[in-house]
Amino acid sequence: MGILWLILGVLAAFFVAWNNGSNNAPNSIGTAVGAGVISTRKALVIASIASFIGAITLGIYVTDTVMRGIVNISLLGNMVIVKGMIAVLLTTGLWTLLSTYAEVPMSVHVCIIGGIIGFGIATGTNNVSWVTVAKIFIAWIIVPFASAATAYLLYKLFSKSFRDPGYSRISVIIASYITIATPTILLLIKNLSINNIVFTATITIVISTLITLLIYYYWEMKVRAGADRVHEASRILLIMAAVAMAYSFGSNDVANSAGPLAAILYALGYGNTITAIWLSIIVAAIGLSAGILLWGEKIIGTIGERITPLSPLSAYTAQMAATLTMLIVSRLGLPVSTSMAIVGGVMGTGLSRGIHNINLKLITRIFTLWLTALPATAVISYLLTIFLVQYIPA
Numbered sequence: 001m002g003i004l005w006l007i008l009g010v011l012a013a014f015f016v017a018w019n020n021g022s023n024n025a026p027n028s029i030g031t032a033v034g035a036g037v038i039s040t041r042k043a044l045v046i047a048s049i050a051s052f053i054g055a056i057t058l059g060i061y062v063t064d065t066v067m068r069g070i071v072n073i074s075l076l077g078n079m080v081i082v083k084g085m086i087a088v089l090l091t092t093g094l095w096t097l098l099s100t101y102a103e104v105p106m107s108v109h110v111c112i113i114g115g116i117i118g119f120g121i122a123t124g125t126n127n128v129s130w131v132t133v134a135k136i137f138i139a140w141i142i143v144p145f146a147s148a149a150t151a152y153l154l155y156k157l158f159s160k161s162f163r164d165p166g167y168s169r170i171s172v173i174i175a176s177y178i179t180i181a182t183p184t185i186l187l188l189i190k191n192l193s194i195n196n197i198v199f200t201a202t203i204t205i206v207i208s209t210l211i212t213l214l215i216y217y218y219w220e221m222k223v224r225a226g227a228d229r230v231h232e233a234s235r236i237l238l239i240m241a242a243v244a245m246a247y248s249f250g251s252n253d254v255a256n257s258a259g260p261l262a263a264i265l266y267a268l269g270y271g272n273t274i275t276a277i278w279l280s281i282i283v284a285a286i287g288l289s290a291g292i293l294l295w296g297e298k299i300i301g302t303i304g305e306r307i308t309p310l311s312p313l314s315a316y317t318a319q320m321a322a323t324l325t326m327l328i329v330s331r332l333g334l335p336v337s338t339s340m341a342i343v344g345g346v347m348g349t350g351l352s353r354g355i356h357n358i359n360l361k362l363i364t365r366i367f368t369l370w371l372t373a374l375p376a377t378a379v380i381s382y383l384l385t386i387f388l389v390q391y392i393p394a
Contacts, residue, residue, distance in 0.1 A: 005082050012089035013261035014287040019096040020108045021291025028246035037235040047246040048289040054250030055285035061333040062252050066259025069132050071120040079394040081267040085260035087384035088115035091377050107337035107370045112256045114374040118381030139334045144344030151321035151348030168233040176215045179240045181208040186331040234312035241319035248326035249338045258284035318345035
């Protein structure tokens, strides 16, 4: 029976990853597509590759939190863990699928955390780390507003450079450097020792400088060939921001399916904790990329067009604000949805041009569905866990 539970766990995790990728693909590319700087198909290919790399390089931090930071699985029997986590995955996958059909960018982290809470309560409330849950809830509250505030400030900062050809050169250099340096620092920094700080700073400066120079010379080449300076700068920066957001999406959202799958693999005896996490990340990363590539255009319009009209400038600032926010919370190991960050970023750019530019009805609908998802998935997962544990033989 063990192999059957393993197969079911892998399929359920892949199902969640697929739906996560398809539902959240617009978080990284919706603004670029909405601003008209890249085709949908090219954007999907780029996002699928970048999210896979993000999942492999930074995904371990949030995956570990989801695997054992919310429910203390060391206190539970192996088959209880397997059945409970499968209940979490099935609940999350189905809820996300329904959200995609409704063309709403669902916060899949809300679903997965709600499901894990339901599983934990089903096995005894003492097994749930309510302190960790509280930290996650606080992060959920902070992230949309932090992203909105960052987007507001970035819009004000770059508004002149996107309109004045004389500032386009410096905009390309500064924005490129920030886009490259941020994930590099977060990837390399392991602790606050002098040696690690010096190593991280040195590698970051070298990598960021080299890539920034390549991007700058590419921009110069396009301008000399006749491209408009401002339009080409905004196009390059927006595509860079989309890639960075896809990277941060993979680094954080891979945990939605990898965390529960890692617990399943560990409970079934497939390697130690670290081995189980890495095997799960690989499965989930493939599922995310496949979902983005093959079904990611379903709700692009919601992010790219319906919340607020997007220009290259507003699209870039929304994307970059969400990216910076998500990379930081990913490195801290907090499971926070990219949907929260990008919706906040788009809201921030809209507010910088006046509240009348925001589709408040759609925003209300999105936030309402997010709030509904937590208790709904908790209840469904609770009931499904009890059913699987009590009525389905091991």
